[in-house]
Structure formats: structure tokens, C-alpha cells
Amino acid sequence: MANRGRHGIDTPKAMAGPAPLPLAIALALCASPVLGQSLPGKPAMEQVIVSAHADGRPPATGDAAQLLQGKGVALQSAGGVSALPVIRGLNDDRIKVLVDGATTTSACANHMNPALSYLDASRVGAVEVMAGITPVSLGGDSIGGTIALDSPAPLYAGAGEGLRQSGALAALSRSNGHGSGIAANAGLAGERWSLAYDGARDESESYRDGNGDKVLDTLYRAENHALTLGLRGDAEELVVKFSHQDIPYQGFANQYMDMVGNRSDALNIHYRRDLAWGELDTRLYWQGVDHEMGFFSDEKTGVMPMLTEGEDLGYHLAATLPLAEDLTLRLGHEYHGFSLDDRWPAVRGSAMMGPGDYININDGERDRLALYGEAEYRPGSRWTTLAGLRYERVHSDTGDVAPYNSGAAAMGMNTGMNTGMAMANPDAEAARAFNARDREQIDHNLDLTLLARFEPDANRRHEFGFARKTRSPNLYERYSWGRGTMAMTMVGWFGDGNAYLGDIDLKPEVAHTLGASLTWQGAGPRPWQLTLSPYATYVTDYIDVNPIGTFNPRNVATLNRPKLQFANRDARFYGLELFVDRELWNNGRWGRGLFKGFAGHTRGERAGGGDLYHIQPLNLHIAVEQTLGAWTHNLELHWTDAKTRVDALRAEPRTASHTLLNAGTAYQWRRVQLTLAVTNLLNEQYDLPLGGVSIAAWRAEGTSGPFEPLPGRGRSLDLGVRYRF
Numbered sequence: 001m002a003n004r005g006r007h008g009i010d011t012p013k014a015m016a017g018p019a020p021l022p023l024a025i026a027l028a029l030c031a032s033p034v035l036g037q038s039l040p041g042k043p044a045m046e047q048v049i050v051s052a053h054a055d056g057r058p059p060a061t062g063d064a065a066q067l068l069q070g071k072g073v074a075l076q077s078a079g080g081v082s083a084l085p086v087i088r089g090l091n092d093d094r095i096k097v098l099v100d101g102a103t104t105t106s107a108c109a110n111h112m113n114p115a116l117s118y119l120d121a122s123r124v125g126a127v128e129v130m131a132g133i134t135p136v137s138l139g140g141d142s143i144g145g146t147i148a149l150d151s152p153a154p155l156y157a158g159a160g161e162g163l164r165q166s167g168a169l170a171a172l173s174r175s176n177g178h179g180s181g182i183a184a185n186a187g188l189a190g191e192r193w194s195l196a197y198d199g200a201r202d203e204s205e206s207y208r209d210g211n212g213d214k215v216l217d218t219l220y221r222a223e224n225h226a227l228t229l230g231l232r233g234d235a236e237e238l239v240v241k242f243s244h245q246d247i248p249y250q251g252f253a254n255q256y257m258d259m260v261g262n263r264s265d266a267l268n269i270h271y272r273r274d275l276a277w278g279e280l281d282t283r284l285y286w287q288g289v290d291h292e293m294g295f296f297s298d299e300k301t302g303v304m305p306m307l308t309e310g311e312d313l314g315y316h317l318a319a320t321l322p323l324a325e326d327l328t329l330r331l332g333h334e335y336h337g338f339s340l341d342d343r344w345p346a347v348r349g350s351a352m353m354g355p356g357d358y359i360n361i362n363d364g365e366r367d368r369l370a371l372y373g374e375a376e377y378r379p380g381s382r383w384t385t386l387a388g389l390r391y392e393r394v395h396s397d398t399g400d401v402a403p404y405n406s407g408a409a410a411m412g413m414n415t416g417m418n419t420g421m422a423m424a425n426p427d428a429e430a431a432r433a434f435n436a437r438d439r440e441q442i443d444h445n446l447d448l449t450l451l452a453r454f455e456p457d458a459n460r461r462h463e464f465g466f467a468r469k470t471r472s473p474n475l476y477e478r479y480s481w482g483r484g485t486m487a488m489t490m491v492g493w494f495g496d497g498n499a500y501l502g503d504i505d506l507k508p509e510v511a512h513t514l515g516a517s518l519t520w521q522g523a524g525p526r527p528w529q530l531t532l533s534p535y536a537t538y539v540t541d542y543i544d545v546n547p548i549g550t551f552n553p554r555n556v557a558t559l560n561r562p563k564l565q566f567a568n569r570d571a572r573f574y575g576l577e578l579f580v581d582r583e584l585w586n587n588g589r590w591g592r593g594l595f596k597g598f599a600g601h602t603r604g605e606r607a608g609g610g611d612l613y614h615i616q617p618l619n620l621h622i623a624v625e626q627t628l629g630a631w632t633h634n635l636e637l638h639w640t641d642a643k644t645r646v647d648a649l650r651a652e653p654r655t656a657s658h659t660l661l662n663a664g665t666a667y668q669w670r671r672v673q674l675t676l677a678v679t680n681l682l683n684e685q686y687d688l689p690l691g692g693v694s695i696a697a698w699r700a701e702g703t704s705g706p707f708e709p710l711p712g713r714g715r716s717l718d719l720g721v722r723y724r725f
């Protein structure tokens with residue numbers, strides 16, 4: 001499995017000609033004797049690759065983002081299946097997330113439905129994470145790394161095999177939060193066709209922290225279905241996927257609102273073909289989502305409906321041309337359009353939320369057209385170089401908006417935020433100003449990547465690179481217009497309880513990254529590998545915030561929180577990552593033992609001084625894994641330092657250091673795999689450094705105190721069983 005290409009076809013070399021550089025790195029890594037199909041993945045300069053579903057790994061359901069944790073990707077807490085990824089200090093929209101090659105936009109003012117939330121962990125066939133310097137063919141509209149998740153590639157029957165049937169059933173239970181998950185897949189295939197169904201359901205009550213206290217409003221339920229049809233010829237393959245998601249409820253402890261519905265349908269058509277001159281790879285994708293916010297649990301109550309409709313539509317044409325033995329050219333063209341409507345229906349009988357609907361985003365559009373070219377040149381056996389240029393035109397616009405009530409006074413309301421004193425409605429004034437001006441913006445973005453890999457001998461692989469990458473503001477950053485406190489607290493995906501205002505005139509953020517990745521490895525009786533990756537990024541016009549005032553949440557006079565407006569400011573990020581793998585033993589008696597280690601340190605600062613929000617503190621991950629016959633055992637230690645550098649503008653909380661110990665065992669008996677795992681074995685009580693603040697706890701405790709950080713999950717005993725047929 002680990003040897004599959006990005007697109008999952010079993011023979012990428014034969015079909016696709018020379019592999020693109022990142023793929024080549026991935027293949028090299030997987031071929032390394034130390035790594036096998038290992039987890040904490042292995043970095044090259046721009047690359048960590050993990051294979052989430054290698055045989056022998058425990059089954060998983062739920063949030064696919066969890067598969068990335070401790071592998072160079074940190075997670076910003078949101079709902080139970082909606083965590084947002086952070087790579088080297090750059091988060092969320094700054095990271096290119098491709099699910100089966102498609103781009104999905106968060107259609108929610110709180111980014112409750114990010115791309116990763118649409119793929120259940122059980123459906124993840126391959127994960128590829130590239131940090132920082134990504135080839136332009138895999139980037140665009142992002143300044144951080146790229147995360148590519150692919151569902152399993154279609155399986156076909158072998159020659160003369162006849163009809164091939166396959167399938168699996170998996171069930172899991174997690175003691176903490178009484179969580180459970182089920183996943184099923186079934187496939188039928190001939191030599192030239194393949195049809196498969198995948199389904200999963202995952203749910204949990206709110207989890208408990210190390211003290212045994214319930215962490216309010218962390219409950220959820222999610223259901224995913226997918227149907228995949230594959231057709232292949234001698235030199236071509238067509239894969240059509242239809243997927244459907246239904247999340248009936250998902251609590252967001254660190255937001256004022258909860259998700260009370262997220263229904264989406266998606267279609268993904270992928271066609272690739274070998275031609276005389278090279279390879280053609282095309283994709284067409286569409287996704288529509290109906291997203292609804294409100295309240296569903298007595299763990300956080302209120303009345304306020306919010307409806308969002310989003311639609312992504314895009315295509316990608318890519319050609320790979322092996323021009324010469326040592327030169328490969330890749331040319332591509334992409335389109336991605338996103339449209340968004342965000343409306344907050346009037347509440348009958350509410351003086352403030354009526355008499356009309358609040359129109360937050362009306363017919364918002366964000367369309368991207370991109371062209372790129374990339375050349376991979378191998379001057380001799382020791383060097384590989386890659387140079388790429390990408391141009392992108394981003395067009396954004398939105399229609400007229402409306403407040404609940406264009407004239408009347410604003411009064412307090414019952415959703416958890418204070419609206420300030422009764423006075424002239426600031427939203428009405430803001431809507432008039434917003435509607436009066438031209439809102440169309442066109443950005444011309446230029447990305448550039450230069451990479452070189454030097455392999456002086458079999459034991460050393462050193463990589464160096466530079467990238468210029470650009471991200472245009474998202475629709476909420478540009479077009480959130482409400483200036484009333486309540487409206488402003490509805491916007492923001494930071495989990496910080498603050499209030500946000502957009503700015504139509506925001507410029508795209510442009511990152512300049514320098515990075516290196518130095519790898520040493522040894523074969524011999526105890527193969528090992530060590531990689532050191534330093535990096536530095538300077539971002540001009542980073543989309544940060546400017547304070548424009550304060551407010552008192554829910555009219556609590558003792559609690560002051562900032563009102564912030566999105567604003568361009570320069571910022572810098574720098575840090576170091578260290579990856580170590582080593583085989584500890586390999587013999588008949590004790591099987592094979594592997595050691596895997598990762599350490600990461602990141603700093604993120606405003607150019608004018610001050611630390612940026614949600615920067616993961618120094619963290620260390622160590623795992624020892626033993627495979628012995630049908631048994632696999634693993635022991636993991638995750639240590640995270642205290643968070644003492646915090647964003648003063650957002651009143652970010654400090655968190656203490658914490659240590660988590662996980663232990664697990666898996667046993668394979670014929671077609672049945674049983675797993676038993678204990679996470680947070682020591683039942684450590686800790687606050688999540690990227691968890692934001694718990695609005696739910698603050699509400700439940702009577703709103704008398706300050707906002708407190710969100711606690712992490714206490715000990716949990718997880719049982720799983722998987723049956724393959």
C-alpha cells in the first residue's frame with residue numbers, strides 16, 4: 001500500500017513515466033528498510049508520508065485529521081470531527097487540503113466544515129503531508145504545506161481471477177465519552193471494472209478530562225457514505241466517486257454556536273491516460289453543502305438559527321511530459337469556484353433578531369483560475385532539481401447584505417453574547433456602508449518553487465528549497481461586515497470567544513520560505529534514519545488582526561474581550577523539526593522492534609513584535625512498536641511544553657506542559673483483527689494548547705469567571721474489531 005502513487009494506481013511508474021519529485025521521495029522513503037509502512041512518517045524537506053490503513057494498524061473511524069497528529073501536523077480544536085490542521089505555525093485555509101484531489105472550502109463563518117471533516121478516518125487510503133515548500137503542481141492558494149488524503153484506490157480482479165469480491169466490517173468503542181464507530185465496505189470487481197461502497201458512522205457523547213469532569217459540548221455524530229466506480233483500460237483509468245455526508249449535530253465547545261446539521265453531496269470524476277507524449281491527468285469535482293448552526297444540547301443552550309449554503313466546483317488538467325531521460329515537464333491548468341450564501345433567519349418574537357433575516361454573505365463568489373509549469377531536471381546521479389512557476393487569478397465578489405432590522409435599536413439576546421447597550425443599530429449603518437461600495441476584488445498571484453536534492457551516497461540525502469506562495473483572503477475575511485457585537489462574535493474560526501470584522505480591501509498574503517531537510521541513514525544490522533529540517537518563512541501582508549474595541553460577552557461587566565478586524569501585517573515563522581527512526585531488534589524470538597521519534601519547535605511572530613495565535617509549543621513524540629507474529633504492540637509518549645508565548649491581541653490563554661502515554665495491542669486471527677488501546681494511560685489532566693477557550697463551560701458555570709482554556713481528553717479504553725471478507 002505504501003508504494004502506491006499519489007493517485008493510488010498500482011503501477012504508477014509504468015503508467016505515469018518518471019514520478020514527480022515528491023512522489024519519488026515518498027517511494028524512496030517507503031523503500032527504506034527502517035521505515036516500512038511506518039507511522040510517524042518521514043520527512044523529506046517538503047514531505048512526510050504516512051499510510052493510515054496499512055494492514056495491521058488498528059481500524060479507525062471519526063475525524064481523519066486525528067491521523068495526522070504528532071506527525072508534523074498540530075490540530076486546532078473545533079468539533080469532534082472538524083479539527084483544523086496547523087503545519088509549522090500556519091493553519092486552516094493557509095494549508096492546501098486535497099481530498100481525492102478536490103478542494104473543499106469551509107462554508108461556515110466558524111469553519112465548522114473544513115475539508116478534512118468530509119472524509120471519515122476509515123476511508124483514508126493514503127495520507128501525504130508536505131510541509132512548507134510544496135511543488136507548484138500541488139499547491140496554489142495556500143502559504144503553508146499541502147495535505148493530500150486519498151480514499152482507497154479501486155481494486156480490480158487479477159487476470160483470470162474472475163469476479164473479485166472483497167469487504168470489511170469494523171466496529172470500535174471508546175470508553176471516554178461512550179464513543180462508538182462502525183465502518184463497512186464492500187466491493188465487486190472484474191479485471192476492467194470495480195464497484196465499491198464505503199460507509200461509516202461515528203458518534204460520541206462529550207468526553208471527560210483527566211479529573212473525570214465532562215468537557216461540555218464536545219459531543220457529535222457523523223455519517224459518511226461513498227460509492228466508487230472504477231473502469232480501466234490498458235493505458236487509462238476512470239474513477240467516479242459519489243459521496244454523501246450527514247452530521248446531524250456536533251458541539252463546538254469553543255464557539256458561541258453549535259452545528260445542528262451538515263449535509264453534503266459530492267461528485268469526483270478522475271480520468272488519467274497514457275499518451276504517446278506522456279500522461280494526461282484530469283479531474284472534475286463538485287460538492288454542495290447545507291450547513292446549519294443553532295443549539296441542540298443542554299450543555300450549551302440558546303436560540304439562533306443560521307443557515308449556510310456552499311458549493312465548490314472545479315477541474316484540474318495536468319500533463320506530464322518526459323522530454324528526456326533527465327528532464328520531465330509538468331503543465332497544468334486549474335479552476336476552482338466557490339459560492340456561498342449565509343443567512344440568519346429572523347426569530348419570531350425577538351426584538352433584536354428580526355423582523356427581517358440577517359444576510360451575512362449574499363451570493364458570495366470566489367473563483368480561481370490557475371496555470372502552472374514545473375520542470376524536474378536530474379543533472380547526473382547525485383542531483384535532482386525542481387523549478388516551478390504558478391500564476392493564479394482570484395476573483396471575489398458578493399451581493400448586498402441586510403441586518404435583522406435596519407432601523408431599530410439593538411437589544412440583548414439569548415445566544416451567549418452581549419450586544420452592547422441599546423443604541424443606534426451599528427449593523428444597519430454597517431450594511432448601508434457595505435452596500436454602497438464596490439466589493440469586487442481581483443488578485444493576481446504568483447507562486448514560485450525551487451528545490452534541489454543532493455544525494456552524495458546511499459547514506460545521505462540533503463534537500464534545499466525556496467518557495468514564494470500566495471493565498472487570497474477568504475470570503476469571511478473580506479466580506480464579514482456586521483459591526484454590532486453579536487454579529488461580530490458569530491464570525492471567527494479561532495475558538496477564542498472574540499469578535500471579528502472583515503475588510504474588503506485585504507490583500508493576499510505572500511509567504512517566502514527557505515527550508516532544508518538533511519537526512520542521514522545507516523543500513524547494517526540496525527537500520528536507522530535521522531532527518532533534521534530547519535525552516536524560516538517571512539509573510540508579507542499576513543492576514544492578522546487589528547484591535548478595534550472591546551466588548552463584554554453576555555453583558556458580563558467583569559469580562560472584557562477584544563473586537564478585532566482582519567488586517568494585513570508582516571509576520572515571520574521559523575523552527576526546526578527532527579525525525580529519528582531506528583530498528584531496535586529483529587529476531588525470531590522478539591520479532592521486530594522499531595523506534596520512531598519526532599520533535600518540533602516553531603515560533604510565529606508579528607514583524608512589529610508580539611507572538612502569533614495558535615503556535616504549537618515545543619513537542620516531542622516517541623513511539624516503540626513491536627511486531628511479533630500475529631501481534632503488534634505499541635507504546636507512545638507525547639510531550640508538549642508549556643505554552644508561554646501567547647497572542648496578546650486575542651487574549652490567548654497560557655497552558656501548562658503535559659505528557660500523554662498511549663499503549664495499544666493488535667492481534668490478527670485469520671480474517672479478524674482485534675485491537676485494544678488505552679489513550680492517555682496516566683489520565684493526565686491538561687489544557688489543549690491549541691484548544692482556544694471553552695465558551696460552553698463558561699456558560700455552564702454562570703458566566704461569572706473568565707474564559708478558561710479547553711481541557712483535553714482523559715484516559716480512554718478503546719476496543720476495536722475488524723473482519724475482512
Ligand SMILES: [Cu+2]
Pocket residue numbers: 107108109110111112113258259291292293
Ligand atoms: Cu457553522
